[in-house]
Structure formats: structure tokens, C-alpha cells
Amino acid sequence: MKATPLEIPEVILFEPRVFEDDRGFFFESFNQRQFEDAVGRQVTFVQDNHSKSAQGVLRGLHYQLNPHAQGKLVRVVQGEVFDVAVDIRRSSSTFGRWVGATLTAGNKRQLWVPEGFAHGFITLSDTAEFLYKTTNFYAPKSERAIIWNDPDINILWPTCLEPQLSGKDGTAPPFLNAEVFE
Numbered sequence: 006m007k008a009t010p011l012e013i014p015e016v017i018l019f020e021p022r023v024f025e026d027d028r029g030f031f032f033e034s035f036n037q038r039q040f041e042d043a044v045g046r047q048v049t050f051v052q053d054n055h056s057k058s059a060q061g062v063l064r065g066l067h068y069q070l071n072p073h074a075q076g077k078l079v080r081v082v083q084g085e086v087f088d089v090a091v092d093i094r095r096s097s098s099t100f101g102r103w104v105g106a107t108l109t110a111g112n113k114r115q116l117w118v119p120e121g122f123a124h125g126f127i128t129l130s131d132t133a134e135f136l137y138k139t140t141n142f143y144a145p146k147s148e149r150a151i152i153w154n155d156p157d158i159n160i161l162w163p164t165c166l167e168p169q170l171s172g173k174d175g176t177a178p179p180f181l182n183a184e185v186f187e
């Protein structure tokens with residue numbers, strides 16, 4: 006497993022070692038020891054999620070407030086998405102900045118999005134199946150969102166597709182009005 010910190014170094018891109026033979030392939034999709042070595046701290050996941058989206062669907066930008074903040078380890082098992090993490094920790098030197106990565110079933114890449122970040126993705130393939138582990142349970146009352154095209158964050162989504170949004174996401178507040186982490 007290769008671990009690469011992105012421009013916001015708390016966000017880490019993982020690339021697994023894939024073993025291919027005439028039967029197909031094998032790779033360790035999660036290894037607690039290697040993951041914690043890369044992240045530099047103990048991390049416990051308590052929930053696995055799986056969503057399927059059609060092309061153009063954009064889910065995000067979402068996060069849960071403390072004490073329910075979630076770290077997420079995300080990957081794609083079918084199709085392709087562009088995945089984004091936004092630093093919403095007011096005390097951070099990268100507050101308001103974003104990083105992104107293209108995750109596909111083919112590249113088998115995973116992105117670690119720590120607590121303190123808003124997260125979202127846009128679906129680039131006809132459909133995409135998105136799996137992720139979270140470090141805290143779903144707590145809908147603590148859920149918050151930021152509008153996907155906020156001008157102050159200015160995410161460069163890699164498509165001119167008009168995104169398909171849930172009602173919640175289409176009416177999410179701007180970053181300036183968002184409840185953020187201290």
C-alpha cells in the first residue's frame with residue numbers, strides 16, 4: 006500500500022499493491038496496521054457505507070459536527086468519481102482549501118478524509134458504486150452541508166455536467182454561513 010499525503014497533508018491517497026494472475030486480481034482493500042502507520046494515529050472505523058450514483062450525481066459537501074465528526078476512508082468499486090475534501094477547521098493553515106482525487110474501480114485508489122473536513126464527490130462514469138468506512142456513526146441531527154459550487158472554496162469539478170443534487174444538497178448554505186470546526 007502506497008500512502009501519499011496530498012497538498013493538505015492530513016488528506017492521504019492510498020494506492021494498494023495489486024496481485025494479478027490468470028484468475029484475476031487480489032489486493033488488501035484495508036489493513037489496519039498499514040493504515041495507522043500512514044495516518045500516524047489510532048483510527049477505529051465503526052460503519053461501512055455503500056452508495057450507487059448515476060452520471061452527474063454529486064453528493065456533498067457533507068460533514069457531521071462534533072462529537073459526531075466522521076473520518077472517512079473512501080473508494081470506488083465500479084465506475085469513476087472525482088472525490089473532494091475541504092478543510093473546514095478554522096484554526097488550520099489550509100482552512101477553506103480543497104483537495105481532490107479521481108477514484109476509479111480500475112485505479113483502486115482510496116482517499117482518507119479526516120474529521121474536520123467536508124466531503125463530496127461527483128460521478129463521472131455512467132454509474133459509480135462508492136464504498137467508505139467511517140470513524141463515527143451516522144448522526145443526522147449533527148449533519149451539515151456546504152453548497153458544492155461555493156465561490157470561496159472554488160472547487161474545480163472536472164466536468165461541465167450540470168450536477169444532479171438531492172434537495173438537501175441543492176439548498177446547502179454557502180461556506181461563509183457554515184458551522185465549522187475550531
Ligand SMILES: Cc1cn([C@H]2C[C@H](O)[C@@H](COP(=O)(O)OP(=O)(O)O[C@H]3O[C@H](C)C(=O)[C@H](O)[C@H]3O)O2)c(=O)[nH]c1=O
Nearest residue numbers: 054056064065067068077124125126142143144148171
Ligand atoms: C449517510 C447516511 C445516510 N443514511 C440514510 C439517510 C437517507 O435516508 C439515505 C440517503 O442519505 P443521504 O442522501 O444523506 O446520502 P448521501 O448524499 O450519499 O450522503 C453522504 O454523502 C457524502 C458522500 C458523505 O460524505 C456522507 O457520508 C454522507 O452525507 O440514507 C443512513 O441511514 N446512514 C448514513 O450513514
